[in-house]
Amino acid sequence: MLRPILEGVDHLILAGDVWQQRKVGRGRAEAQAMYEELLTLAEQRGINVEVLRGNHDPEGGKGVTWLAEKSILVSHGDAVYDEATPWSREMGKHRKEVEAIVKKYEPQSHLAAACADRAREIALALKVLPLPKLPVPFNFFATALWPPSRTFEMLRVWRGMGRQGLRFLENSGEGASVLICGHFHQAGIWEGAGKLFINTGSFMKGSRPWAVDLNHGELKAHGKLTARELSLGGAEFRLGEVKGRWLL
Ligand SMILES: [Mn+2]
Structure with a gap:
């Protein structure tokens, strides 16, 4: 499904x-096999892949990466919030542990990579709670929306996401002017x-995926940045509507 998107790419950041x-x-074995298939597809096309x-x-990969001479910061997005995933189902059970991790990283919180390391530690601390096996579509509601307090927490986070992303860039972006991340399942642009x-x-179901593409010439500090929707046509994703275009 992702094959058309890989055409013409020389460097891919996941x-x-x-x-x-x-x-x-x-479930894990199947997910890993699909991931490896994606890496193979990229490899066959000579694409240099960077995995965050x-x-x-959380087991492998880098926490952050920088582009265009550190003017662009790319990270998953869980580094943006002190608690990484404030809406997490498991957060209640591990509150104390998470607080200790946040405190430990406080002196380094002006560094993007340290915030990403903090997010990783939190992800590993939150042990997965088993959910009851339910038939479709109840399973979706159980995994996505249970417990109900989680839904409110998600809405709260979504509403403040833009502001929080810009604040993170200001406080921990180390001078970068652009932050690109995912994590929040709601695509958007905030300036x-x-x-x-x-x-x-x-x-994921109910969300829309975008891709951001950076084109630069000889001068690495300059380039054209384009955010596009990935649209599903038949069985394949294609580069769709341009959502924003910027000159660095
Ligand atoms: Mn995430």
């Missing part, structure tokens, strides 16, 4: 939550005080 490492048994880790795949925050959404 910004975390690419596959679900928190599943057990066959997310809260669902303020000369800074730009792009969220690429998600491939």
Whole structure:
């Protein structure tokens, strides 16, 4: 499904939550196989792949990466919030542990990579709670919306997401003017005080995925940045509507 998007790409950054490492048994093996298939497709096309880790795949990968001479910061997005996933179902059970992790990283919270390390530690601390097996569509509601307090927490986070992303860029972006991340499942563009925050959404049901593409010539500090929707036509994703275009 992703094949058409890989055409003409020389460097691909996968910004975390690419596959679900928190599943057990066959689900995990299937997710890993799909992830490896994606890496193989990229490899066959000579694409240089950089994998960032997310809260669902915290085991490997880098926390952050920089483009265009550190003017663009790419990260999964769980580094943006002190608690990484404030809406997490498991947060209540691990509150104390999470508070200790946040405190430990406080002196380094002006560094993007340290915030990403903090998010990783939190992801690993939140042990997955088993959910009851339910038939479709109840399983979706159970995994996405249970417990109900989680829904309110998600809405609260979504509403403040743009502001929070720009604040993170200001406080921990180390001078970068652009932050690109995913994590929040709601694609969007926020601009303020000369800074730009792009969220690429998600491939999950109910969300829309975007891709951001950077084209630069000889001078690495300059280039054209384009945010596009990935639209599903038949069985394949294609680069769709342009959502924003910027010159660095
Ligand atoms: Mn995430």
